[in-house]
Amino acid sequence: xxxxxxxxxxxxxxxxxxSLTCGVSGYSIRSGYFWAxxxxxxxxxxxxxxxMSHSGSTYYTPSLKSRVAISxxxxxxxxxxxxxSVTAADTAIxxxxxxxxxxxxALDYWGxxxxxxxxx
Amino acid sequence: xxxxxQDPAVSVALGQTVxxxxxxxxLGSYYSSWYQQKPRQAPILVFYGRNNRPxxxxxxxxxxxxxxxxxxxxxxxxxxxxxEYYCSSRGSSGNQVIFGGGTKVTVL
Numbered sequence: 001x002x003x004x005x006x007x008x009x010x011x012x013x014x015x016x017x018x019s020l021t022c023g024v025s026g027y028s029i030r031s032g033y034f035w036a037x038x039x040x041x042x043x044x045x046x047x048x049x050x051x052m053s054h055s056g057s058t059y060y061t062p063s064l065k066s067r068v069a070i071s072x073x074x075x076x077x078x079x080x081x082x083x084x085s086v087t088a089a090d091t092a093i094x095x096x097x098x099x100x101x102x103x104x105x106a107l108d109y110w111g112x113x114x115x116x117x118x119x120x
Numbered sequence: 121x122x123x124x125x126q127d128p129a130v131s132v133a134l135g136q137t138v139x140x141x142x143x144x145x146x147l148g149s150y151y152s153s154w155y156q157q158k159p160r161q162a163p164i165l166v167f168y169g170r171n172n173r174p175x176x177x178x179x180x181x182x183x184x185x186x187x188x189x190x191x192x193x194x195x196x197x198x199x200x201x202x203x204e205y206y207c208s209s210r211g212s213s214g215n216q217v218i219f220g221g222g223t224k225v226t227v228l
Contacts, residue, residue, distance in 0.1 A: 036217070046155075046163065046206055048217035060217040095162055105210055105217050106153040106168035113162050 004096050006114035012090075013120050018083040020066040020114060022096030023076070030054055030074050034099045035109065037070060037081045039092040047092075051099065052079055057100070074081045124207055124220035131226040132197045140223045142190045142207030150210040152190035154183060157204045157222075166193055166205075194225070202227045 008020035009116050022035070029035055037049040050060035052070045069082045083090060093115050097107040124144040132138035142152060154170035157220055165174050167183040180195045190209070207220040 040179060045222045046157075046208075046219040048208075048219060051217065061216055099217075102210060102215050102217075104151045104153070104169050105208060106165055106172070107155070107163070107208070108165050110162040110164070 002098065002109045004098065004109055004111035006094060006111045008113060008116070010115055010117060012086055012118050014087055014118055015085055016091060016096075018081070018086050018116055018118070020081045020088075020094055020096075020116070021073075022077050022111060023078050024098075025077070028074075028114075029077055029079060034098055035070075035072075035079045036046050036097045037117060038095045038097055038107070039096070040113075040115075041089075041092045049060060049081065049083075049094075049107065052101070078106070088118050090116070091118045092116060123144060124209065124218055126205075126220040126222070126223045129224040129226065131228055132194070134199065135196055137193060137195045138197055139170075139208075140192045140194075140205050140225065142192075142220045143188055144209065144218070144220070145188055146209045146212035147185065147190050148188045149212060151185065152183070152207050152209045154178060154181075154192045155189075155206045155208065156201075157206065158202075163206065170213065170228050197225075197227050199227050201225060 003025045005023045034051045036051040067084045072079045093113040095113045097110040098108045146215045155163035157163040204222045211218045
């Protein structure tokens with residue numbers, strides 16, 4: 001059974017960098033699939049942040065591309081999200097998830113989500 | 121454009137059928153996927169592609185596509201189907217993923 005679990009600070013100061021890690025169990029991230037980050041501001045809808053292929057290629061949403069980086073730590077079977085220069089607008093529940101491809105994107109496994117609040 | 125449009129809310133009587141729609145240019149080229157999200161829970165995939173339902177999802181959930189519109193139908197809605205439903209697809213302007221704004225389904 002594939003499981004994903006987000007971890008990281010729940011509070012980040014404005015202008016600093018948000019860093020989250022997604023630990024994956026039950027499947028090796030190097031074996032296949034894409035590994036994604038999605039966020040959801042309180043009371044609002046879902047927003048795709050970006051995805052990383054199993055070979056390390058990355059794809060980001062245009063509105064965040066200048067501030068975001070997704071990377072892998074294959075030795076720990078984890079992938080990470082870094083979002084720089086955060087503001088209150090980046091306050092959200094951050095989810096990590098898996099999907100099979102970029103043509104038909106079906107996010108079949110999700111983490112439980114990690115609430116990150118941006119505040120001084 | 122890279123937008124998906126959903127009706128904000130819809131209601132259905134217990135045991136009846138409800139159809140949730142999602143409109144967007146990208147749906148003319150790419151299949152959609154549908155997610156159910158209950159309060160304080162992560163989304164779960166309920167339908168995707170031309171005709172794919174993940175294991176464990178009841179067969180009362182079905183999907184269809186026509187032109188720039190994708191639909192999710194719940195046939196015989198149950199109380200536990202009350203949730204927010206989001207559509208998603210690849211964006212038409214490149215390697216990106218887009219979500220609709222969500223439809224709140226209330227089961228009366």
